[in-house]
Amino acid sequence: MCFVSPEILEEYVEILQRLTDYDTAELIVKTIVNSPFVELITPYYHFEMIKADPDDNKFVDCAIAAGARYVVTNDRHYDVLRQTPFPYVDVISLDDFTALIQR
Numbered sequence: 001m002c003f004v005s006p007e008i009l010e011e012y013v014e015i016l017q018r019l020t021d022y023d024t025a026e027l028i029v030k031t032i033v034n035s036p037f038v039e040l041i042t043p044y045y046h047f048e049m050i051k052a053d054p055d056d057n058k059f060v061d062c063a064i065a066a067g068a069r070y071v072v073t074n075d076r077h078y079d080v081l082r083q084t085p086f087p088y089v090d091v092i093s094l095d096d097f098t099a100l101i102q103r
Contacts, residue, residue, distance in 0.1 A: 002038045003066035007058040009033065009040075041066045049084060053077040063089055072097045 004012075009029055016025035032038055043058075043065035050056045056077050063071045064087050071078060071091050081089045092100070 002035075003041045003062050003068055004032065004038060005041050005043055005058060005062040005065070008062060011055075011058070039066065047087065049089075050077050050080060052080070060089055070097065 009032070012032070013025045013029050016028055020028075033040060041062050043061035045065075046057060046061050047064060048054065048057055049060050053075075056075065059071060059073070060078075060081065062068075069090065071081070071089055072094055073091060074093050078091045081091050
């Protein structure tokens with residue numbers, strides 16, 4: 001299962017609009033939201049665990065609120081999470097996640 005929050009979806013729309021157009025961005029986000037493999041989560045607490053790039057915190061907060069098993073990213077800003085015992089968030093790279101799901 002994949003988890004997204006309203007803040008994450010807003011960022012997706014923003015990025016997709018830069019790459020395509022408004023209608024296409026909205027259609028892609030609607031497809032994501034309506035996928036049976038995606039759950040919309042609303043985090044009510046903001047942990048602010050990533051100081052180097054505070055915009056990344058929306059993904060961490062969503063993962064914690066969802067009780068997600070992993071945050072999948074190659075972004076080095078998330079490395080700080082490996083040194084934070086609480087709340088624990090397991091970070092794995094895309095290559096490691098791909099290998100994991102192929103087993």
